[in-house]
Amino acid sequence: MMKVQKELLLSDVQSKSDKSPVTVADYGSQAVVSFMLERELPSKSLSLVAEEDSGYLRNERGQETVQRITKLVNDTLASDGSCSESPLTAEDVLRAIDNGKSEGGSHGQHWVLDPIDGTKGFLRGDQYAIALALLDEGKVVLGVLACPNLPLASIGGDTQHSSHREVGCLFFAEVGAGTYMQSLDGSSLIKVHVSTIENSEEASFFESFEAAHSSHDLSSSIAKKLGVKAPPVRIDSQAKYGALSRGDGAIYLRFPHEGYREKIWDHAAGCIVVTEAGGVVTDAAGHPLDFSKGRYLDLEAGIMATNQKLMPLLLKAVRESLEEKTSSL
């Protein structure tokens, strides 16, 4: 994935109908994960709720892109050493991508995948994540978050110039069993916990790098009410949930602009990674996120995450800031 990030060509990037970018890496990652899940869980019929579909790839202009993705997928499976079968054809790859069309819901088990979360960060050479979760009867019971560019050392405010530049973190959480972090090369497994800060003035917070994804004005007003002194830490993708789960910062604020609908694959893995590390994730009204409603989350105004001690204070500050915003309109 990191090699693809470095070598990405202009022609490898397309624009979707909602104007967000999608790359050969997004499609390739979805095909690989879908293919692996099918292979590892042969006895069950797979239900996968995933971001991408093959629509664009199946039209004429997509032909070249499909060839490129097919090569990437086969190279990846071969380098992993886990593939003894013959190489996948373009049609196999398109079918693996389209496995992700499930509607999810409150019954049975559904895998939830964002093959590349934070595509804009990926294109910039910054943070991105591969996020996979398992829903059981509408609840997230398992979450895995791979963050190939996230430093193993803390990225919290005052440690940003740390000399430890090693990157690549894997977070995983299972309901009732806590959250663990491992380096992507497989060494050093540790159990992680959210920050224990109780004084909001000492807290630092994460938000989107992209101002179009989350209102920076609103989070700055909330931070001011809490007396937060540190400047916001702005990074892309669910890497924010990962960083929060190990206490790099104490708060995550996300307030998309009017009309944006949050998707379950953008939060399912991150949510359990934070809650199993002792944190709380809610919408702006303080309700837990409901992953049982299909491909979209149905929620009020925004998403926030912090530790249990700070949540009541945060909720109050969010309420006040939202009221001020409404009355100023």
Ligand SMILES: Nc1ncnc2c1ncn2[C@@H]1O[C@H](COP(=O)(O)O)[C@@H](O)[C@H]1OP(=O)(O)O
């Ligand atoms: N207009 C938008 N507002 C909010 N989030 C968006 C918007 N467009 C895309 N996203 C999604 O928000 C998430 C990244 O936001 P951030 O990095 O700011 O946390 C990604 O899941 C991204 O999708 P994608 O998975 O396609 O990158």
Ligand SMILES: [Mg+2]
């Ligand atoms: Mg996308």
Ligand SMILES: [Mg+2]
């Ligand atoms: Mg995403």
Ligand SMILES: [Mg+2]
């Ligand atoms: Mg994505």
